[in-house]
Amino acid sequence: MTIRVGLIGAGVMGGDHARILSTSVNGARLAAVSDADASRAAAIAGACGATAFPDADKLIADASVEAVIVASPDPTHKALVLGCLAAEKPVLCEKPLGVTTAECLEIIGAETALGRRLVQVGFMRRFDPGYAAMKGALDSGDLGRGLILHCVHRNQISASYSTSEGVIANSAVHEIDIARWMFGEEVARVTVIVPRQSSHAGMQDPQIILMHMAGGAVVDIEAYLNCQYGYDVRGELVCESGTAELVPPHGITLRRAGQEGFGHPEDWRPRFAEAYRIELQAWIDSVAGGSPAGASAWDGYAATAVAEAGVASLKTGTPADVRLAAKPALYD
Numbered sequence: 001m002t003i004r005v006g007l008i009g010a011g012v013m014g015g016d017h018a019r020i021l022s023t024s025v026n027g028a029r030l031a032a033v034s035d036a037d038a039s040r041a042a043a044i045a046g047a048c049g050a051t052a053f054p055d056a057d058k059l060i061a062d063a064s065v066e067a068v069i070v071a072s073p074d075p076t077h078k079a080l081v082l083g084c085l086a087a088e089k090p091v092l093c094e095k096p097l098g099v100t101t102a103e104c105l106e107i108i109g110a111e112t113a114l115g116r117r118l119v120q121v122g123f124m125r126r127f128d129p130g131y132a133a134m135k136g137a138l139d140s141g142d143l144g145r146g147l148i149l150h151c152v153h154r155n156q157i158s159a160s161y162s163t164s165e166g167v168i169a170n171s172a173v174h175e176i177d178i179a180r181w182m183f184g185e186e187v188a189r190v191t192v193i194v195p196r197q198s199s200h201a202g203m204q205d206p207q208i209i210l211m212h213m214a215g216g217a218v219v220d221i222e223a224y225l226n227c228q229y230g231y232d233v234r235g236e237l238v239c240e241s242g243t244a245e246l247v248p249p250h251g252i253t254l255r256r257a258g259q260e261g262f263g264h265p266e267d268w269r270p271r272f273a274e275a276y277r278i279e280l281q282a283w284i285d286s287v288a289g290g291s292p293a294g295a296s297a298w299d300g301y302a303a304t305a306v307a308e309a310g311v312a313s314l315k316t317g318t319p320a321d322v323r324l325a326a327k328p329a330l331y332d
């Protein structure tokens, strides 16, 4: 069985998903590509033997497309995911699910009305072997209860469209999701603390995002989008009887000319290459008949709600409580 996939958004992430789907995922084929820039869609479609569509809605409706990846900019996600739900087609939507909680709740309303899960949100870190091993260590009980999760999220240079709010809602949203998934509980309160602004950044960067989990654990996130030296994600889970720390998958350590070290990639794709591959395979397996995989629309909503509280705290300088809607039984 081969699932025919349609891709909307043929930029950095869409291009990566197309390449991985065509080379490293079993049971799937890229059948269609659409992008606001027709030349981008044509380039990827040509390279992968797919059909280019000028219009995303037509791609969703086309009979040749059985499942859809949404990798267009954040503000386009809601309408495209709602379109997939109206067509009853499974959709893997890049994070964030929506730019506001109201948008996410609209998607939850549509999916709940259908009565089955068709939406997976692209929080690929859940599939990263390092994070999975960290969660395995916590869930084994050998380390005792989790107390603190330290996170570092650094990008070499921020994108031209980055904003102070986006440091939380577009970048640290990955750590927000990882914290909820790791501890299996919601975030209760967010406090954003800012040091002086880096001279490399035209916005409030870096930021420290402090989260109190509902069960009592604390998560600190250093989000720094202009660290200059490369892409660097770190994490250490501190438990009652030990810790679990991520080891970056750098392959080799070089010793040369009196120094020892390893390189940092320019962006996230090499660091999370394996996570993206496993995420896509899990999604295809779930579309082919397995149970839903990865982050649900509820997870997407909850992460956006935490990000909204974080942005409120950034603006006021005071802690902000996270207030979630009632969780539909579909997501239990």
Ligand SMILES: NC(=O)c1ccc[n+]([C@@H]2O[C@H](COP(=O)([O-])OP(=O)(O)OC[C@H]3O[C@@H](n4cnc5c(N)ncnc54)[C@H](O)[C@@H]3O)[C@@H](O)[C@H]2O)c1
Residues within 6 Å of the ligand: 008, 009, 010, 011, 012, 013, 014, 034, 035, 036, 037, 040, 056, 071, 072, 073, 074, 076, 094, 095, 096, 122, 123, 124, 170, 268
């Ligand atoms: N999971 C991750 O690790 C990760 C990393 C980076 C970006 N993202 C997310 O992926 C999405 C895409 O990010 P990117 O870095 O690839 O951006 P990008 O700008 O490189 O690509 C976006 C593409 O979408 C196209 N586009 C714009 N509006 C469109 C529309 N209405 N319909 C169809 N295509 C449209 C653009 O022409 C462009 O080719 C964003 O939502 C972003 O937050 C996720």
